[in-house]
Amino acid sequence: MSDTRWLNAEEQQTWRSFLTATRLFFDRIDRQLQNGAGLPHAYYEILTRLSEAPDRTLRMSQLATTSLSSRSRLSHAVARLEESGWVRRRPCPTDKRGQLAELTAEGFARLEAAAPGHVEEVRSSLFDVLTPEQQRSLREISDALAAHLSDSPVWPAVADRDPG
Amino acid sequence: MSDTRWLNAEEQQTWRSFLTATRLFFDRIDRQLQNGAGLPHAYYEILTRLSEAPDRTLRMSQLATTSLSSRSRLSHAVARLEESGWVRRRPCPTDKRGQLAELTAEGFARLEAAAPGHVEEVRSSLFDVLTPEQQRSLREISDALAAHLSDSPVWPAVADRDPG
DNA sequence: CTAATCGTGTTGAGAGCTCAACTATTCCCG
DNA sequence: CGGGAATAGTTGAGCTCTCAACACGATTAG
Numbered sequence: 001m002s003d004t005r006w007l008n009a010e011e012q013q014t015w016r017s018f019l020t021a022t023r024l025f026f027d028r029i030d031r032q033l034q035n036g037a038g039l040p041h042a043y044y045e046i047l048t049r050l051s052e053a054p055d056r057t058l059r060m061s062q063l064a065t066t067s068l069s070s071r072s073r074l075s076h077a078v079a080r081l082e083e084s085g086w087v088r089r090r091p092c093p094t095d096k097r098g099q100l101a102e103l104t105a106e107g108f109a110r111l112e113a114a115a116p117g118h119v120e121e122v123r124s125s126l127f128d129v130l131t132p133e134q135q136r137s138l139r140e141i142s143d144a145l146a147a148h149l150s151d152s153p154v155w156p157a158v159a160d161r162d163p164g
Numbered sequence: 165m166s167d168t169r170w171l172n173a174e175e176q177q178t179w180r181s182f183l184t185a186t187r188l189f190f191d192r193i194d195r196q197l198q199n200g201a202g203l204p205h206a207y208y209e210i211l212t213r214l215s216e217a218p219d220r221t222l223r224m225s226q227l228a229t230t231s232l233s234s235r236s237r238l239s240h241a242v243a244r245l246e247e248s249g250w251v252r253r254r255p256c257p258t259d260k261r262g263q264l265a266e267l268t269a270e271g272f273a274r275l276e277a278a279a280p281g282h283v284e285e286v287r288s289s290l291f292d293v294l295t296p297e298q299q300r301s302l303r304e305i306s307d308a309l310a311a312h313l314s315d316s317p318v319w320p321a322v323a324d325r326d327p328g
Numbered sequence: 329c330t331a332a333t334c335g336t337g338t339t340g341a342g343a344g345c346t347c348a349a350c351t352a353t354t355c356c357c358g
Numbered sequence: 359c360g361g362g363a364a365t366a367g368t369t370g371a372g373c374t375c376t377c378a379a380c381a382c383g384a385t386t387a388g
Binding site for chain 2: 368
Binding site: 004005006007010011013014015017018019020021022023024025026028045068115116119120122123125126127129130134135137138139140141142143144145146148149150 | 168169170171174175177178179181182183184185186187188189190192209232279280283284286287289290291293294298299301302303304305306307308309310312313314
């Protein structure tokens with residue numbers, strides 16, 4: 001237990017600015033999707049991953065990994081999305097423990113309808129604000145952080161913290 | 165309603181990398197504080213702003229602004245913090261509508277106890293991962309985003325969306 | 329083959345957040 | 359001064375997330 005490496009003034013400012021920017025930004029993203037599609041952003045991501053998968057179908061565990069959800073969160077989310085008719089769940093033929101989640105036609109249609117508003121928000125609130133140089137920097141910074149904070153490089157898993 | 169300005173491949177990658185990095189990062193920050201101090205990060209910020217205020221006291225609305233909370237969120241949060249004995253609430257002498265929130269001695273002690281673990285997490289998960297150049301870029305990018313996403317420059321308010 | 333272990337997914341309780349509605353006070357303007 | 363609008367803060371319902379516990383199929387070691 002060594003002495004705390006406190007933040008100096010410059011680091012403090014960077015940290016607070018980063019906090020402010022990300023909070024404001026993700027608040028917007030969430031609000032836009034909530035108003036525009038009745039979905040939180042986490043749900044939108046789940047649907048997007050499904051839409052990109054072969055047959056628009058993924059194992060729950062795969063889906064959890066690619067959408068950066070815990071298993072528990074995904075279970076709750078898919079249950080809700082199934083009630084709403086956006087997603088269908090069926091048993092996995094090759095592993096009786098498993099479940100396959102499939103994006104329904106209705107879910108796909110709704111996702112397509114929601115996409116333009118969402119993309120426009122991302123563009124106007126993020127990319128339009130940054131210079132090309134800053135966009136490159138953001139990419140590098142994000143890659144570095146993501147790589148460091150996870151073992152897998154691209155869409156790393158966030159598993160449930162099973163005790164022990 | 166013009167045509168959607170979709171993200172190109174490079175923008176897509178930047179966007180996803182940014183999402184991954186921020187999700188993983190804030191998951192860590194939250195988990196560390198939850199385990200280390202029994203607080204979500206939003207509550208920690210509230211306590212920090214109070215600790216920096218004169219007499220460790222702020223009007224609720226001020227506190228909401230500086231801690232990037234909605235009024236409603238802050239009300240719920242302070243109610244919880246008051247139950248736990250970290251914060252005390254009392255009427256504002258100059259405005260009978262108002263409430264003053266004050267960090268208690270116990271709250272201050274607990275905040276001091278929680279700080280080292282939190283700062284260490286911020287340092288090891290953020291600053292240690294970035295080069296000095298990247299830290300400067302992050303600051304600039306965050307400043308640009310925060311400035312664009314808010315009217316006020318530094319710790320902008322997120323008010324309740326009162327209808328119309 | 330059997331028993332321990334691991335992996336997959338679900339569940340329920342508890343907590344925090346958002347949204348809309350509400351009360352109470354203050355401000356503004358005629 | 360009086361009345362409407364704005365401001366301060368709270369509340370409760372509904373939703374999502376986390377955490378811990380659980381059920382059950384798969385895997386592996388003996």
